[in-house]
Amino acid sequence: MEFFLVQSLNGISYGLLLFMLSSGLTLVFSLMGVLNFAHASFYMLGAYFAFQVSAKIGFWPALVVAPLLVGAVGMLVERWGLRPVHKHGHVAELLFTFGLAYLIEEAVHLIWGRSAVEYRVPAELDGPLFQIMGSQYPIYRGFMMLVSVAMLVMIWLALTRTRIGLVIQAALTHPQTVEALGHNVPRVFMLVFGGGCALAGLAGVIGGNAFVTEPGMAAAVGPIIFVIVVVGGMGSLAGAFIASLLIGCMQTFAVSLDWSLGGIKISQVAPVLPYLLMVLLLIFRPKGLMGTREG
Amino acid sequence: MKSAIQLQDVHKSFGTTKIILGVSLQIRAGERHAIIGPNGAGKSTLFNLISGRYEVSAGRILLHDADITNLRPFEINRKGLSRSFQVTNIFHNMSVYENLRCGVLWSTGYRYSFWHRVGGLQDVRRRAEEVMERIGLARRRHTPAGTLTYAEQRALEIGVTIAGGASVVLLDEPTAGMSRTETAQAVELIRSVTEGRTLVMVEHDMGVIFNLADRISVLVYGEVLATGTPEEIRANPAVQEAYLGALHRKASHADGSHA
Amino acid sequence: MKYEPLNLGRWILWSATALLFVAAPHIFQGGFALTMLTQMGTLIIFALSYNMLLGQGGMLSFGHAVYSGLGAYATVHALNFIGKGQIYIPVPLLPLVGGLAGLAFGVLFGYVTTRRAGTTFALISLGIGEMVFACVLMFPGFFGGEAGISTNRVVGTPFLGLTFGPAIQVYYLVALWCFLGMAAMFALTQTPLGRMANAVRDNPERAEFVGYSTQHVRFLQLVLASFFAGASGALSCINFEIVSAENVSPIRSGGVLLATFIGGMPFFFGPVIGAIVFIFFVVALSGFTKAWLLYLGLFFVLMVVYAPGGIAALILMQLQVIRAGRWRELAPAYALALLAALLALAGVIGLVEMVYRLSEQGASTVLQVFGLSFDARSAPPWFVFTAVLAAGLAALRVTARQADERWGAIQLELQAKAAA
Numbered sequence: 007m008e009f010f011l012v013q014s015l016n017g018i019s020y021g022l023l024l025f026m027l028s029s030g031l032t033l034v035f036s037l038m039g040v041l042n043f044a045h046a047s048f049y050m051l052g053a054y055f056a057f058q059v060s061a062k063i064g065f066w067p068a069l070v071v072a073p074l075l076v077g078a079v080g081m082l083v084e085r086w087g088l089r090p091v092h093k094h095g096h097v098a099e100l101l102f103t104f105g106l107a108y109l110i111e112e113a114v115h116l117i118w119g120r121s122a123v124e125y126r127v128p129a130e131l132d133g134p135l136f137q138i139m140g141s142q143y144p145i146y147r148g149f150m151m152l153v154s155v156a157m158l159v160m161i162w163l164a165l166t167r168t169r170i171g172l173v174i175q176a177a178l179t180h181p182q183t184v185e186a187l188g189h190n191v192p193r194v195f196m197l198v199f200g201g202g203c204a205l206a207g208l209a210g211v212i213g214g215n216a217f218v219t220e221p222g223m224a225a226a227v228g229p230i231i232f233v234i235v236v237v238g239g240m241g242s243l244a245g246a247f248i249a250s251l252l253i254g255c256m257q258t259f260a261v262s263l264d265w266s267l268g269g270i271k272i273s274q275v276a277p278v279l280p281y282l283l284m285v286l287l288l289i290f291r292p293k294g295l296m297g298t299r300e301g
Numbered sequence: 302m303k304s305a306i307q308l309q310d311v312h313k314s315f316g317t318t319k320i321i322l323g324v325s326l327q328i329r330a331g332e333r334h335a336i337i338g339p340n341g342a343g344k345s346t347l348f349n350l351i352s353g354r355y356e357v358s359a360g361r362i363l364l365h366d367a368d369i370t371n372l373r374p375f376e377i378n379r380k381g382l383s384r385s386f387q388v389t390n391i392f393h394n395m396s397v398y399e400n401l402r403c404g405v406l407w408s409t410g411y412r413y414s415f416w417h418r419v420g421g422l423q424d425v426r427r428r429a430e431e432v433m434e435r436i437g438l439a440r441r442r443h444t445p446a447g448t449l450t451y452a453e454q455r456a457l458e459i460g461v462t463i464a465g466g467a468s469v470v471l472l473d474e475p476t477a478g479m480s481r482t483e484t485a486q487a488v489e490l491i492r493s494v495t496e497g498r499t500l501v502m503v504e505h506d507m508g509v510i511f512n513l514a515d516r517i518s519v520l521v522y523g524e525v526l527a528t529g530t531p532e533e534i535r536a537n538p539a540v541q542e543a544y545l546g547a548l549h550r551k552a553s554h555a556d557g558s559h560a
Numbered sequence: 561m562k563y564e565p566l567n568l569g570r571w572i573l574w575s576a577t578a579l580l581f582v583a584a585p586h587i588f589q590g591g592f593a594l595t596m597l598t599q600m601g602t603l604i605i606f607a608l609s610y611n612m613l614l615g616q617g618g619m620l621s622f623g624h625a626v627y628s629g630l631g632a633y634a635t636v637h638a639l640n641f642i643g644k645g646q647i648y649i650p651v652p653l654l655p656l657v658g659g660l661a662g663l664a665f666g667v668l669f670g671y672v673t674t675r676r677a678g679t680t681f682a683l684i685s686l687g688i689g690e691m692v693f694a695c696v697l698m699f700p701g702f703f704g705g706e707a708g709i710s711t712n713r714v715v716g717t718p719f720l721g722l723t724f725g726p727a728i729q730v731y732y733l734v735a736l737w738c739f740l741g742m743a744a745m746f747a748l749t750q751t752p753l754g755r756m757a758n759a760v761r762d763n764p765e766r767a768e769f770v771g772y773s774t775q776h777v778r779f780l781q782l783v784l785a786s787f788f789a790g791a792s793g794a795l796s797c798i799n800f801e802i803v804s805a806e807n808v809s810p811i812r813s814g815g816v817l818l819a820t821f822i823g824g825m826p827f828f829f830g831p832v833i834g835a836i837v838f839i840f841f842v843v844a845l846s847g848f849t850k851a852w853l854l855y856l857g858l859f860f861v862l863m864v865v866y867a868p869g870g871i872a873a874l875i876l877m878q879l880q881v882i883r884a885g886r887w888r889e890l891a892p893a894y895a896l897a898l899l900a901a902l903l904a905l906a907g908v909i910g911l912v913e914m915v916y917r918l919s920e921q922g923a924s925t926v927l928q929v930f931g932l933s934f935d936a937r938s939a940p941p942w943f944v945f946t947a948v949l950a951a952g953l954a955a956l957r958v959t960a961r962q963a964d965e966r967w968g969a970i971q972l973e974l975q976a977k978a979a980a
Binding site: 035041087090091094096097098100101102104105106108109112113115116117118119225229232233235236240270274275277278280281282284285288289292 | 622682695858865916
């Protein structure tokens, strides 16, 4: 029972982190039609930037500074890289972000080397939050959940309650009209893309020290995020939410359970489970759980 | 009289917005039938429902008495129905000849073959060249479709639509945006290529309609107001009201007299 | 395909290609050149099969190595069975084994992946690729784990006296299959399926309305492509005598994507050029610098932004001007732009190499670039290279615009002449 509770909490916190990543991806995709293949790379940049910044001035400033830095990089990328590629179509955009993922990984290799860096949970957040029947639940996991939920609530409020949010929603379907009304649509897109990257960066700040910060982290979590958006349905935030929690819990339980099926331990098979889920869904429900927009 | 297309109480909603509210229509085999109506009446939606681009919310659609409701577009096309698009929907990177060849391929039975050399298929070549001649684009054979003039693209659009030899042809605003001479040429083209076929046409140009159509259906706010010969429709008071009513009322209001 | 020379021209082109395949080892002599040529031949088939999806079908796949890799695994097991005397297949026919294995998996995975199109298809192909890669590591019994499965290609009765031990024999085997594969894939573009694949790429909606199921067209195109991919995997297995998880890895899938795109995806011969350039980059450049992957990535991204038609497009655009006899007017502008680009490149190389050396733990910070040696810890080299980069970029901006204007002017004049 206690095992189940602890692992559920772990699964939910992991799932919320995944949702932070997949929601940023989905927002950018919905609003700009661009699937940012390098989204997980900005996650990685967030972790590395946080590592550098927290080494100089501490974790709490890094929590704010690192995502902003990542967002700035995202805006530069959109302005100088993605914008000229728009006219060549979606395949070219996807190829560009694919190349970008390559480049960012190599740049990380270049600057920080090939092995993991010591990005640690800060002392004040390191320790048990509460006890569940003899097991301790770490503060940091609770902190992760808090940040995830807070960020997502803020995004939702920003999109639905603020003027800029309404402009963004309008520009989704009628960019020319919005531009004719005097809004600077290219600048809106730049902000949206930068915002998506900043969100990924924030996920990196809080995830990088809970898990490991190494050059392979983007390639490890990237495909999972893509599976989430496919399973949830391209363009659906609700679908991404359900899929994130589902896969987060599935992975957490699979790794910690000690069951075997026909000689194969379920923990061995764990890496493959999200992809199996995707295949099953494609066979029986190709649009995804709550699919709205075709890629 | 055999019917080519039958719509039985067809409804279509997008979310909560009802676009088609119970349309029942019969298109007779071999006739030229025009569908007219104010903008937003649902004419293109009706085409999209018949040709399989959209799924119906309720009702049935029959083609030559076979149920084609909610079939995929290619399944409907293989049963003998072909449609053109209001916004030209051709293969922009291919030449005129290649466009028409794509329209011809399925009907000549080669299907998904990867063992025939398409350049050597005489029946495919003959049919494509025949259509190319009829639509008057033989001298533009090798031109990429994206670089044709607007009227030429509209002609190619019709060409691709009829290339497969469909017995029922749906043309969605074929003369939209054309000048008077271009329209006259298009009308003659449409008349000749639909000899012996069933034609359903959405049009706004009354001249074209009265020139070509055997019967007209008037669609207003997703419902069929009236169906009949051009003379019957012209004389129908409800149709006059729907088209001219608002204008009429506004004019009489302005000068203070009653209609 | 857009560029179609006269039929006579086509025969000449193919004969010349065949001749080049035969003569290549004599023109580029030595063991190192031979390994490069063999790898190029293998990658050519792989890239051409990939372009059946991307360039011809409009399907961007991030997991094509699945088919070549599984074909390689099938081949390595077949080779080992032949070695133990349990079955006999002449070594030259092994690419068929790989091809059939690739085809089988193409049917299996293709059914799932072609249910969606566009971006979704790309992501699904990535997922399938990751899944197969993870499975390969999970079942070491069949896949040999991380170390993979090794084999010996000198097994069974020699075929026509050839043991395929010597590298030169392997080269000619690869060259033969490469040529046959090229011819077969070109022939496929001239079939109804090939033509409709192009139609589905250009306007999938209209293709449905002329009677074709786009899903079925894509499925068939993928199945055929996976056959050739599997064959290329078999050749890779014969060449290296080892197959490991790397053969099905996302890195391989990414590599063939890069190669195909760099060569030029809208043209049939594009991937051929791309494969040659890619192998050259990877094999030759990796000997010079540890940052070669970064340079490759940079090259790829720049091509996506500035030359999405690839090297083939760049060449073909020049051919047009050359045929009109006006290339001499462009050449000086191009030369200037090239010099500016080289300057900028020098700056980039200097900076990258210095950063790399500094990040390497325990390595000396003194390095040699362009024959000059300096200490990466000191400030002057940083200033110098940054200045060089800045100057190069500024010069490039100006010269590229000039070249572009010259080009545009010539194009206008050529078009006016054609219309007259």
